[in-house]
Amino acid sequence: MTWWVVHVDLDQFLAAVEVLRRPELAGKPVVVGGDGDPGKRGVVSTASYEARAFGVHSGQPLRTARNRCPDCVFLPVDAPAYNAVSAEVMAVLRETGRPVEVLGWDEAFLGVDTEDPESFARGLIADVRAATRLDSSAGIGENKLQAKIATGFGKPAGVFRLTSGNWYDLLGDRPPDAIWGIGAKTTAKLAALGITTVRQLAGADPDRLAAEFGPVTGPWLVLLGRGRGEREVDPTPYVPRSHGREITFQQNLADWGEVRSRVAATARQVAAEISERIVARVVVKIRYAPFVTVTHGVSFSGASSEAAFEAAALAALEMFEPDGPGRPVRLLGVRAEFAGEAHHP
DNA sequence: TCTGGGGTCCTAGGACCC
DNA sequence: TCTGGGGTCCTAGGACCC
Numbered sequence: 001m002t003w004w005v006v007h008v009d010l011d012q013f014l015a016a017v018e019v020l021r022r023p024e025l026a027g028k029p030v031v032v033g034g035d036g037d038p039g040k041r042g043v044v045s046t047a048s049y050e051a052r053a054f055g056v057h058s059g060q061p062l063r064t065a066r067n068r069c070p071d072c073v074f075l076p077v078d079a080p081a082y083n084a085v086s087a088e089v090m091a092v093l094r095e096t097g098r099p100v101e102v103l104g105w106d107e108a109f110l111g112v113d114t115e116d117p118e119s120f121a122r123g124l125i126a127d128v129r130a131a132t133r134l135d136s137s138a139g140i141g142e143n144k145l146q147a148k149i150a151t152g153f154g155k156p157a158g159v160f161r162l163t164s165g166n167w168y169d170l171l172g173d174r175p176p177d178a179i180w181g182i183g184a185k186t187t188a189k190l191a192a193l194g195i196t197t198v199r200q201l202a203g204a205d206p207d208r209l210a211a212e213f214g215p216v217t218g219p220w221l222v223l224l225g226r227g228r229g230e231r232e233v234d235p236t237p238y239v240p241r242s243h244g245r246e247i248t249f250q251q252n253l254a255d256w257g258e259v260r261s262r263v264a265a266t267a268r269q270v271a272a273e274i275s276e277r278i279v280a281r282v283v284v285k286i287r288y289a290p291f292v293t294v295t296h297g298v299s300f301s302g303a304s305s306e307a308a309f310e311a312a313a314l315a316a317l318e319m320f321e322p323d324g325p326g327r328p329v330r331l332l333g334v335r336a337e338f339a340g341e342a343h344h345p
Numbered sequence: 346t347c348t349g350g351g352g353t354c355c356t357a358g359g360a361c362c363c
Numbered sequence: 364t365c366t367g368g369g370g371t372c373c374t375a376g377g378a379c380c381c
Contacts, residue, residue: 034349043349045381058381064346077350104352104381183379214356217378246350283375291348295375333350 004117005233006110007139007147008093008124011156013106014046016134017085018075029072031056031065036076038066041248045077049156082106085132092131093124099235109144111233121159145229148180167227172199179224186221189213201225243274244283244335252289252328259286259329260317266334267313271306278339279304284316286324287331296320297337309336 010016014032019025029051034042044065047056054069065072086105093100093108101109114120121138128136139150140161150162153170162170171178176198177187193212195201202225209218223229245266253259263284283297296319300312313334317324 041347041349043346045349059346059348061346061348064348079351107381181379185378217355241353244351248349281374289347293376297374299373331349335352 001113002115003142003231004112004114004120005141005144005147005231006112006117006121006124007141007144007151008108008110008121008128008136009138009151009155010089010106010128011135011137012046012048013134014077014082015048015051017082018078019048020133021081025073029054029056029069030075031062031069031072032075032077033065034062034076036074038062038072038074041250047072085134088132089128089134089136092127095127096124099233101233101235102238109147109233117161118159125157125159143227143229143231144233145180145224146227149178162227164227168199168202171227172197172202174198176201176221176225181224182221186213190221198225202227240338241340242335242337243270243277244333245270245273246285246331246333248287248331249329252330253332254328256325259324259332260314262332263313263317263334264310266332267310268306270334270336271304271309274304274336274338277304277336279309279336280339281337282309282312282316283335283337284313284320285331285333285335286320286329289328289330291330293331294320300336 015030018030018032027050030048031044031051032046033044034040040062042062044056044058044060044062046058051069051072054072056065056069056072062074082105090100090102090108093110096110098110098112103109112120117140121140125136125138128134135157137151137154137157138159139147139154140159141147141150142163146162150160153162154160175187175196176182176190177184178198189212190201195204201221204222206219206222209221212218213221247266279300281297282300283295285293285295287293296316298312298316302308
């Protein structure tokens with residue numbers, strides 16, 4: 001028997017959930033993002049395939065999406081609805097009895113010992129569809145990295161196997177950001193070193209990249225280029241390391257007193273949401289116009305009452321005082337970092 | 346493309362200690 | 364006084380992901 005990692009990813013998840021409960025939207029270009037008003041500040045969370053045909057995609061400002069697709073149907077993000085459907089999907093995956101590692105609302109890894117991972121993957125897709133009427137795709141790999149990237153080749157509603165055997169055929173000539181974990185910044189930095197393809201990254205000297213990216217990240221990038229990754233699927237329940245809230249204002253805040261009262265209110269909300277956890281640190285984030293972000297935090301111990309948490313957030317806000325007041329504030333956030341339970345013993 | 350909101354993990358630099 | 368060399372902890376920022 002051979003150990004395989006299978007990655008399952010629902011197709012256009014948020015849009016698909018919306019179409020399920022509003023069948024009249026089937027076949028229409030649907031965009032889910034922000035509070036559903038494409039005239040406001042916000043970005044696209046998910047665009048249906050019909051909307052993508054207009055050039056609308058995740059992460060795009062809603063106003064841009066509206067310009068590209070004035071006739072798209074714009075809907076607000078309804079997190080409770082997606083949580084509920086996500087739980088159904090994960091329950092279906094767990095019924096296989098295999099380890100399931102949840103990655104987000106609409107993705108999971110499974111580990112399976114089999115000689116026919118395609119049959120297993122097709123079975124998963126069929127089971128998810130039978131239970132939820134949602135389409136998904138699956139990727140098969142020797143590790144999580146390969147499986148995750150394979151799914152992209154399988155979409156929509158397909159299955160694809162990516163292994164060390166076909167890794168370079170499929171990815172060797174692609175830029176480094178084709179790899180999960182490598183983004184635009186790293187790709188640009190690599191290009192400055194003369195590394196513009198996955199094949200070149202795979203052949204790069206780990207010590208040279210260590211000098212550029214740090215002792216852990218440098219060698220890790222080379223391993224990514226070679227398609228190496230974690231093979232173990234971890235089914236233990238997810239324990240958040242932090243919890244926070246942030247708000248982008250429709251109009252920048254100019255009044256520091258207003259900033260202070262919004263920080264206090266947000267802090268109380270966050271405190272109410274984390275009742276049981278032990279908070280080690282409270283961090284306040286301010287994004288000034290135009291898009292300059294600063295954070296300050298304070299250590300936290302003792303009773304995590306809402307009042308104490310609010311006081312800690314306001315103390316962190318005091319650290320902005322030298323240059324904070326007077327600058328227009330675009331976004332504010334408050335985050336609680338939980339006391340760690342020693343990551344790996 | 347005037348750039349959300351929820352997170353995670355890594356790095357660099359300073360403080361501090363011996 | 365022209366000035367060590369580690370180690371560890373804390374903090375802010377950066378990069379990335381969905």
